Amino acid sequence: MTVLVTGAAGFIGAYTCRALAARGEQVVGLDNYNDYYDPRIKRDRVAALCPDIDIRAIxxxxxxxxxxxxxxxQPDRVVHLAAQAGVRYSLQNPYAYVDSNLVGFVNILELCRHRGVAHLVYASSSSVYGDSATPPFSEDQRVDQPRSLYAATKAANELMAYTYAQLYQLPVTGLRFFTVYGPWGRPDMAPLLFSRAVLAGRPIDVFNEGRMQRDFTHVNDIVAGVLGALDHPSAEATPHRVFNLGNHTPVELEHFITVIEQAAGRPAQKVYKPMQPGDMVRTMADTRRARDAFGFDPATPIEAGLPPVVQWCREYFGDHG
Known part of the structure; x- marks a missing residue:
């Protein structure tokens, strides 16, 4: 069967393409290679992780x-990971989020509906929980008080997907990712930002005076969840389900930085700053629903998963970041 992966040159997308191909799937990808961050990283990522995948620039x-x-x-299944990402950037360029995350998502829904796709799996985000949820975040909690436009577009995606499942019986599954990290990760996120800065001896901005917790989840665990969800479409009358994919073990930001310092072999120069608009103080995934549905069981603590990220940064960017 053929699987179409959107956002195939992205961080999770490239790893997903590699995993699908490794188990014998016919995989085709698409990506627009936009310049939200350096497109060279995306092309190098594809060359390193999934060089044999047919990825179209669309x-x-x-x-x-x-x-x-x-x-x-003529894809049988679609893994829709393409989106305009980033909480803080959504404060600067809202139209990019409307175009990609709303208009683009409707285009994918319509094509899946009209072309008889058997299952659409799409990326949501832990950001949807916003101000209304209490850790550990469960899929039954409200998601109608987002802290950013990015989060609002992802919550809207879930409503749109539910509507298509209800009206057209299109099997659709949403995945709320929790702070994904690993080699070849996004350079705008803390794991790479901090690793590169510490290696280069540059200061790092530590927001909310360091009083932050994140449910950091290794990309290998996330991809296992993506494939598990893809293999288990809903059999309900309205075939739409949403799952948390996280490590269900929040990490103090200061401990996160300590692990990077140890891997880099040098101390971080920390600049403490107040909370940033749109950010969340703490994220923590309740992953019981995904565990029960397809055996999701994340197994990578940051003490094991983060040092290879620091080493990858050293090899890819050099000690000067």
């Missing part, structure tokens, strides 16, 4: 190109 808002791709490839 934007989610290009309906004609998407239709042509679906007609050519």
């Amino acid at each position: 934007d989610l808002t290009d309906r004609a190109a998407l239709e042509a791709l679906f007609d050519e490839v």
